[in-house]
Amino acid sequence: MLKKIDHIGIAVTDMDVAIQKYSLLTGAEPSEKETVDAQMVETSFFPVGDVKLELLSGTEKDSPVSRFVEKKGPGIHHICFEVEDLDTTIKTLSAAGLTFIDLASNQGAGGTRVAFLHPKSTGGILFEFAEHPTDMK
Amino acid sequence: MLKKIDHIGIAVTDMDVAIQKYSLLTGAEPSEKETVDAQMVETSFFPVGDVKLELLSGTEKDSPVSRFVEKKGPGIHHICFEVEDLDTTIKTLSAAGLTFIDLASNQGAGGTRVAFLHPKSTGGILFEFAEHPTDMK
Numbered sequence: 001m002l003k004k005i006d007h008i009g010i011a012v013t014d015m016d017v018a019i020q021k022y023s024l025l026t027g028a029e030p031s032e033k034e035t036v037d038a039q040m041v042e043t044s045f046f047p048v049g050d051v052k053l054e055l056l057s058g059t060e061k062d063s064p065v066s067r068f069v070e071k072k073g074p075g076i077h078h079i080c081f082e083v084e085d086l087d088t089t090i091k092t093l094s095a096a097g098l099t100f101i102d103l104a105s106n107q108g109a110g111g112t113r114v115a116f117l118h119p120k121s122t123g124g125i126l127f128e129f130a131e132h133p134t135d136m137k
Numbered sequence: 138m139l140k141k142i143d144h145i146g147i148a149v150t151d152m153d154v155a156i157q158k159y160s161l162l163t164g165a166e167p168s169e170k171e172t173v174d175a176q177m178v179e180t181s182f183f184p185v186g187d188v189k190l191e192l193l194s195g196t197e198k199d200s201p202v203s204r205f206v207e208k209k210g211p212g213i214h215h216i217c218f219e220v221e222d223l224d225t226t227i228k229t230l231s232a233a234g235l236t237f238i239d240l241a242s243n244q245g246a247g248g249t250r251v252a253f254l255h256p257k258s259t260g261g262i263l264f265e266f267a268e269h270p271t272d273m274k
Contacts, residue, residue, distance in 0.1 A: 001164050004186030010262060018260055024233055027138050049141030074261035076213035096161055123149055123158060124211035
């Protein structure tokens with residue numbers, strides 16, 4: 001069901017400072033910054049092997065990422081799994097008793113369709129599932 | 138310098154409950170539990186693609202993982218990069234102004250040699266670097 005780890009989301013306080021640090025740390029070039037309105041975040045990706053580090057900065061004071069940083073400080077925010085079929089993943093894990101967060105919008109970065117498991121289902125960890133446009137039927 | 142993401146460390150409160158949840162979530166078989174004395178943790182790994190999720194549970198009340206859980210709750214604890222040469226990585230990043238945590242012991246899980254960057258160097262994120270036995274010269 002899970003193809004691979006797609007990316008690891010990292011909540012930062014200052015996107016431009018973070019981009020400098022992660023360029024140094026990874027030796028990689030970041031992607032262009034992209035704002036994802038549905039998640040109220042600005043993002044930038046650094047590739048490491050075939051996984052990406054996704055820097056995240058909230059665009060609104062009450063966005064989930066801004067609230068995470070206010071509560072816990074900057075830190076690792078979520079893990080995203082790439083899946084072949086998002087709808088099947090949602091059905092299978094829901095049937096197994098796991099709960100998804102608001103499924104009304106599933107717009108992710110880079111044209112993906114995404115869904116998030118509620119951290120209450122997973123012992124406090126936020127997991128995202130992403131279906132890439134090339135995988136869509 | 139970085140070969141890939143080796144694993145993502147996840148701090149949990151109850152290892153056996155977590156193993157059940159991650160078996161369901163990933164559809165993968167966990168590794169045998171292993172205690173890493175130098176880090177005061179019990180670990181269990183779940184493969185997802187070529188990256189592993191490392192469940193971590195503190196074995197001592199004042200171990201770094203136990204303190205993380207007490208302060209922030211269970212959550213994603215660190216990201217580990219696989220490197221070819223740990224000593225070169227330490228030298229290069231130290232020269233660039235990043236600070237490593239206590240380099241006195243570098244015993245990791247599965248016979249790896251490891252080092253951790255101080256979160257103060259990285260905007261609050263704990264990064265580990267691991268050299269696998271097969272990579273050692």
